[in-house]
Structures are given as C-alpha cells and as structure tokens.
Amino acid sequence: MIGAGVSGCSLAAALRRLGWGGSLTLLEIGRGPGGRSATRRSRRDPALAINHGAPLFNITASPEPQLLEPLRRGGWLQPFAGASHSLDANGQLGPLGADPFCSGQLWQGQPQMDDLCRGLLSLAAASGGWDDIPLQRAAALLEDPQLNRAAAALAAIDSSPGCQLLLTLPEATAQRWRLQPWRLLTFTGAAQQRWGLRRVSQQPQRDGRWAVVAESSADFASRHRQVYGSRSSAAQLLGAPADLEAEQQVMAALERALQAALGLTTTGAERQLMRWGAAFPHPPGLDPALALCQASRIGFCGDTIAGPGFGRVEGALRSAEALATRLLPQL
Ligand SMILES: Cc1cc2nc3c(=O)[nH]c(=O)nc-3n(C[C@H](O)[C@H](O)[C@H](O)COP(=O)(O)OP(=O)(O)OC[C@H]3O[C@@H](n4cnc5c(N)ncnc54)[C@H](O)[C@@H]3O)c2cc1C
Structure with missing residues (x-):
C-alpha cells in the first residue's frame, strides 16, 4: 500500500x-x-x-x-470541543453558517x-x-x-493548493489570543477576499505555549503556489529549491492579514510556512x-x-x- x-x-x-x-x-x-x-x-x-x-x-x-x-x-479520537465562529468582511464575529468542514459530528485526533x-x-x-x-x-x-x-x-x-502560516506565540502575546471566544474561525467569502485568509485555528501546546495556524484563501495560495516552506517535504525530501526571500514575504503577508483581520498582535512569534501543493481536490x-x-x-x-x-x-x-x-x- x-x-x-x-x-x-x-x-x-x-x-x-x-x-x-x-x-x-x-x-x-x-x-x-x-x-x-x-x-x-x-x-x-x-x-x-x-x-x-x-x-x-x-x-x-x-x-x-x-x-x-x-x-x-x-x-485515539476526541470530539472537537473548540468553539467555532465565522468572521465577515467587516471583522465581525458571527455564528458559523453552513460550512462543509464543520457540519455534522466534529472530531479531532x-x-x-x-x-x-x-x-x-x-x-x-x-x-x-x-x-x-x-x-x-x-x-x-x-x-x-x-x-x-x-x-x-x-x-x-x-486540486487547489493550500498555504498555512504556523505561529508559536510567546506567553505575553498569547494572552489576548486565549481570551478570544473561538478556537476555530472560518472567514466568509467576502472576508476571504478582503484578507486572503480562509480559516484560523488556535492550538494550545502541552507545555503551555500557544500555536496559531492561519490558512490562506484558495486565491492567495494559487498566487503563491511556487513558494515552498524551507522545512517542507518538498524542500527537504524532494530537493525543491526553497526561496527564502519569497517565503519570508508570504509569511509576512499572511501575518499582516491575520493582525488586520483580528486586531491581535503576533509580537515575538516563531514562524513557519507550510505549503500544500494539492490540498483540496x-x-x-x-x-x-x-x-x-x-x-x-x-x-x-x-x-x-x-x-x-x-x-x-x-x-x-x-x-x-x-x-x-x-x-x-x-x-
Ligand atoms: C490545509 C488543509 C486543511 C484541511 N482541513 C480539513 C478539515 O477541516 N476537515 C476535513 O475533513 N478535511 C480537511 N482537509 C482535507 C483532509 O486533510 C484530507 O481529506 C485527508 O487528510 C486526505 O487523506 P488521504 O489519505 O486521502 O490523502 P493524503 O493525506 O494526501 O495522504 C496521502 C499520503 O500518501 C503519501 N504519498 C503520496 N505519494 C507517495 C509516494 N509516491 N510514495 C509514498 N508515499 C506517498 C503522502 O505523503 C501522504 O502521506 C484539509 C486539508 C488541508 C491540506
């Protein structure tokens, strides 16, 4: 297999x-x-x-x-217990509408x-x-x-590509994130167009640190399809050349969008980029x-x-x- x-x-x-x-x-x-x-x-x-x-x-x-x-x-499984909200193009939180990834029973590893x-x-x-x-x-x-x-x-x-910004926040920065009423935030279509983000998840780490994953919109990912994360399998296993400057630019663009959409800072965050060549068939x-x-x-x-x-x-x-x-x- x-x-x-x-x-x-x-x-x-x-x-x-x-x-x-x-x-x-x-x-x-x-x-x-x-x-x-x-x-x-x-x-x-x-x-x-x-x-x-x-x-x-x-x-x-x-x-x-x-x-x-x-x-x-x-x-090996737990119900997904994090609260889920949507974000509209005015930056307003709302209830999650019909979403193909969030209807029915929700599970997590x-x-x-x-x-x-x-x-x-x-x-x-x-x-x-x-x-x-x-x-x-x-x-x-x-x-x-x-x-x-x-x-x-x-x-x-x-298939559409996917592009993710992975942030690990220091404690001082994480405090305001922890207070948000959501762990999973889905952007409406108009909000995706405005900020180039599709979804954001907050992921508590077992040592108390706080991780945030910002998924780009399909459109953003298509425009940056060639940019691999330097720690990605494409770069490390398949020998694809990683363009560090382009990677920094994509990470900075996603981080700016995240800050603008949510009004939250990411000061002192450690950053990584994950690019999925074929994320969504x-x-x-x-x-x-x-x-x-x-x-x-x-x-x-x-x-x-x-x-x-x-x-x-x-x-x-x-x-x-x-x-x-x-x-x-x-x-
Ligand atoms: C960013 C993102 C967010 C998502 N969010 C959700 C969500 O919220 N809910 C949801 O239900 N789904 C979500 N999905 C989709 C979900 O991840 C996939 O539907 C599911 O993981 C697909 O599993 P799979 O086994 O079919 O394929 P894959 O996960 O792609 O597995 C294929 C495996 O084969 C390996 N492989 C490929 N070619 C070879 C080769 N030649 N030799 C050896 N190994 C090889 C790959 O490395 C990989 O491990 C998301 C996907 C992405 C990328």
Missing part, C-alpha cells in the same frame, strides 16, 4: 478488521503518518505539535465509518491530528517500511485497460467503479474518490473501508 495518510492507514486497519491476517506493507514518502491530516513536530522542540493540515474532521453521512468506534475506544493515523496503524498493527515505489513501473508492464483509465482519471483530477473525483482494478490487483482509496466526504477526512475513511471490503476476497 502506498501512502500513510488517513486513507492508506484506514485501508490497513479495515483489512485487519475484516479478518485479513497476512502481511501488509505501507510505503510513505513523508516523515511520518498523517498526510494532509499530519502534525508538524520538531526534534529540536519535542513539546511542539501543530496540526498543519486538517485541524479537525467531520462526519456528515450515516452510518459513520466503522473504524471510528475502535478508534474512540482506543483513545487525540491529542493531535496525526494520532488519527497512529490509531489506525495501531488497529492494523502495521509495520512501516521504506522501499522503491513500484506502481508506475508496474502500471507500464501490466497493460490493464482499467488501471490505465484509473491512472489517467486520477492524473486529471485538479476538485469534484467529481475518481469513479468508485475504477477504484479496484481486478486484473492488475491494484486499488485506490483516498479523499479523491467520488462519494460522501469527498475532499475531506470522511471521504478518506469511507473510501478505504469500501476498498477493503472489495479487496478482501482477492487476497
């Missing part, structure tokens, strides 16, 4: 749940499990843990994915978002591994028309009929599979469960 994001980890867990006792290999190119639901950690600063992708997830369809119950039992994937891996009791990724070579050799169609359809899925996504290529014995799951929860953690969980059910008779 390739990719230790929510869907890859869910597939491993779902196969175990369905009784598969054989060996499973999960290949991941990033630094740990989580994918777009990962948590930024630092060897130099072990107390720091910032959810720099999804800060929470929601379940909107029923029945809920079956993996949620063992995850809750194992203590316990204590951090990457614990969702850690929990799924513990259900799978999977062992990790680093190896050559054989898919592209295999696809060229297999000559399976369904696999070729699925690969072409996946390659054609467009555009519908309609991959037809589930192409998700399992019987002849080549290759399957796909992820939030890019069309269906309930598309583009969200819910879709990653559901598509993995569906694939596990279809794969099992073939194993």
